[in-house]
Amino acid sequence: MRTNLGKGAPCWRIALSLALFGVVAALAGCAGAAGDSVTSASVATPRTAVRIATLKGPTGVGMVHLMQSQADGIAANDYSFGVTESPEEVVARIASGEVDIAAVPTNLAAVLYAKTSGAIRMLAVNTLGVLYIVTDQASVTSIADLKGRTVYASGQGSNPEYVLRFLLQKNGLDPDTDVHLVWKSEHDEVATLVASGRASIALLPEPFVTAVTLKNPTLSATLDLTSEWAKVVSDGSQLMMGGVIARAAFVQEHPDAVRTFLAEYATSIEAAKSDAETTSALCERFGIIPSAAVAKQALPRLNLTFLTGEEMKAGLRGYFQVLYDANPTSLGGALPDSGFYDTTR
Numbered sequence: 001m002r003t004n005l006g007k008g009a010p011c012w013r014i015a016l017s018l019a020l021f022g023v024v025a026a027l028a029g030c031a032g033a034a035g036d037s038v039t040s041a042s043v044a045t046p047r048t049a050v051r052i053a054t055l056k057g058p059t060g061v062g063m064v065h066l067m068q069s070q071a072d073g074i075a076a077n078d079y080s081f082g083v084t085e086s087p088e089e090v091v092a093r094i095a096s097g098e099v100d101i102a103a104v105p106t107n108l109a110a111v112l113y114a115k116t117s118g119a120i121r122m123l124a125v126n127t128l129g130v131l132y133i134v135t136d137q138a139s140v141t142s143i144a145d146l147k148g149r150t151v152y153a154s155g156q157g158s159n160p161e162y163v164l165r166f167l168l169q170k171n172g173l174d175p176d177t178d179v180h181l182v183w184k185s186e187h188d189e190v191a192t193l194v195a196s197g198r199a200s201i202a203l204l205p206e207p208f209v210t211a212v213t214l215k216n217p218t219l220s221a222t223l224d225l226t227s228e229w230a231k232v233v234s235d236g237s238q239l240m241m242g243g244v245i246a247r248a249a250f251v252q253e254h255p256d257a258v259r260t261f262l263a264e265y266a267t268s269i270e271a272a273k274s275d276a277e278t279t280s281a282l283c284e285r286f287g288i289i290p291s292a293a294v295a296k297q298a299l300p301r302l303n304l305t306f307l308t309g310e311e312m313k314a315g316l317r318g319y320f321q322v323l324y325d326a327n328p329t330s331l332g333g334a335l336p337d338s339g340f341y342d343t344t345r
Contacts, residue, residue, distance in 0.1 A: 046078075047075075047076065047077050047078040048077050048078065048254055048256075048257035048260075049077075049078045049080070050077045050078065050079050050080070050100050050101060050254075050257060050261060051079075051080050051082075051098070051099040051100045051101070052079055052080065052081050052082070052099060052100070052101045052102065052103075053081075053082045053083075053084065053089075053090045053093050053094065053099040053101075053102040053103070054081060054082070054083055054090075054102065054103040054288075055083075055084065055085065055086075055087060055090060055103055055104065056083060056084065056085040056287060056288055056289070057085070057205075057206075057207065057288070057289065058127050058130045058205070058206055058207070058241075058242060058298075058302045058303075058304075059103045059104065059105065059126065059127055059241075059242035060083065060103055060288040061127075061272055061279070061283060061288055061289070061295070061299070061302055061304060062103075062126045062127070062265070062268055062269035062272050062304050062306070063081070063103060063265070063268060063288075064268070064272060064279060064282035064283055064285075064286055064288055065267070065268035065271040065272060065278075065279070065282065066079065066264055066265055066267075066268035067079075067081050067282070067286050068282055069264065069268070075264060076260045076264060077257050077260055077261055077264070079261075081286075082099065083286060083287050083288065087104055087105055087108050088108075090102045090103075090104050091104060091108055091111070091112050094112070094120065094245065094247060095112060095115065095116055095119075095120075097247065100246060100247055100250040101123070101244060101245070101246045101247075101250070101258075101261065102244070102245055102246075103126060103242065103243070103244050104242070104243065104244075104245060105159070105241060105242060105243075106122070106125065106240050106241060106242060106243045106316060106319070106320075107159060107320070107323055107330050107331055109122055109243055109245045109340075110320060110331040110332055110335075110336045110340070111330075111331060111332035112245070112332070113332065113336050113340045114331070114332030114333055114334055114336070115332060118248065118337075118339050118340070119247065119248050119249070120245045120246065120247055120248055120340075121245060121246050121247075121248050121251050121339075121340065121341070121342040122243055122244075122245055122312070122316070122336075122340055122341050122342060123243070123244045123245060123246055123251075123258070123262060123308065123342050123345070124243060124244045124262060124265070124306060124307060124308045124312060125240045125242070125243045125244075125305060125306075125307040125308075125312050125315065125316065126242050126243055126244055126265075126269060126304065126305065126306060127240075127241055127242030127243075127302065127303060127304060127305065128226045128238060128239055128240055128241065128303035128305055129163070129224070129225050129226030129229065129239035129240075129241050129303055130205045130206045130226075130241060130242075130301070130302055130303060131160060131163060131164075131203060131204070131205050131225040131226075131239075131241075132203070132204060132205070132206070132209045132221040132222075132223060132224055132225065132301065133146075133151070133201065133202070133203055133221070133222055133223035133225070134194055134201070134202050134203075134204050134209055134212060134213070134219050134220070134221050134222070135194075135200055135201040135202070135219065135220070135222055136197075136200060136216075136218040136219050136220075137149075137200055137201060137222075140201065140222050140223070141222060141223075142171070142223070143167050143168060143170075143171040143173070143223065143228055144171045144172065144173065146168065146173065146178075146179050146201070147173055147178045147179065148178070148179075149179060149180070149201055150179075150180040150182060150199075150200075150201065151164075151179055151180070151181055151182070151201045151202065151203060152182045152184060152190050152193055152194065152199040152201065152202045152203070153181060153182070153183060153184070153190060153202065153203035153204075154183065154184045154185060154186055154187050154189065154190050154203075155183075155187075155203075156183035157327070158330065159241065159323065159330070160203060160205070161181075161183070161326075162322065162323050162326035162327065162330065163225060163229070163239065163322070164181075164203055164225070165326065166322050166326070167225060167228050167229065167232065170232035170233075171232070182199075187204060187205065187208050188208075190202050190203075190204060190208075191204060191208045191211060191212045194212055194216075194219060195211075195212040195215045195216045195219070196216075197216070203225075206298045206301050206302055207289055207294050207295065207298040209221050209298070209301060210294050210297040210298040210301070211294055213297075214294070214297065221301060224301070225239060226238070226239045226303050233318060235318040236314045236315065236318060237314070237315055237316075237317065237318020237319050237321070237322075238315035238318070238319065239319060240307070240312075240315050240316050240319050243312075243316075244265065246258060246342075251342060258345065259345055262308065262345055265306070266306045269304055269305070269306045270306070272299070272304055273299075273304050276296050276299050277296070279295070279296075279299060280292040280293070280295035280296035280299065283295035308343070308345060309343045309345075310343055312341065312343070313341045313343055316341070317335075320335055320336065321335065
């Protein structure tokens, strides 16, 4: 399933109005006929409590309109949200049962699936790749143009390294001899180096890309690694870096609440993609991205999406294979089996 963005009147507002109309209609249908003492208030079903953990940064952006719906008291479920910058904290909370649903990097979802012996399910992909080559070098227009260059990056021993090395190899380059990769411990450090001109080429994720290009207008995001991935694969895989998981027990106990969440979440992501002004303000309000100005500039490069079912499964399997081939521990030691993917909604 994929969100379908329209133009004109915001589709998410229409969808939300229809959802609320459906709730009212359902309550009206429950009211008894004339003379029936049962009232709509007495038969109203309590909203299901759903505890959600989400990350600061791109993985959490698609959640902000749902967070606002909860704050406004119009969400169909009764959501509570926890926001953190630590993926490990989110993983620990869902593993312990403190939360029911979480937005996490997809590879960490696979790790958690392995560590919990299959106690979580992948519900949807919410973010494709957010990695970009940032440079002031006009001659860098393809991955092949990185030959003989020095590229600064962070994330050694994790997804950024594995994705970059895969793309270099697919473009006929040896990552160990054709390109000089300089690894730093933090994205902040790389961002500072390239913004100051001490590094001319860097691999960075959003929103760091926007932050450095605002500080130094000579820089630009010349290569989108999501697009570069699509150029070199033929297995239907996509660079799928963020997703939403749920405890398997919660999915089994509350299937209707999960379906409702996915419908509301799809609407929230659509709103995030189509209404940059409101979305950027909400990102700052809920602490997903500290600056509304940065969030607004970054939104077009966040590759927000909503993919479920077989499309999600096919895209993730190819991506996971690349990570597994680079380092099996990046997925918890094994490729997730079919039980990992909730493709029934």
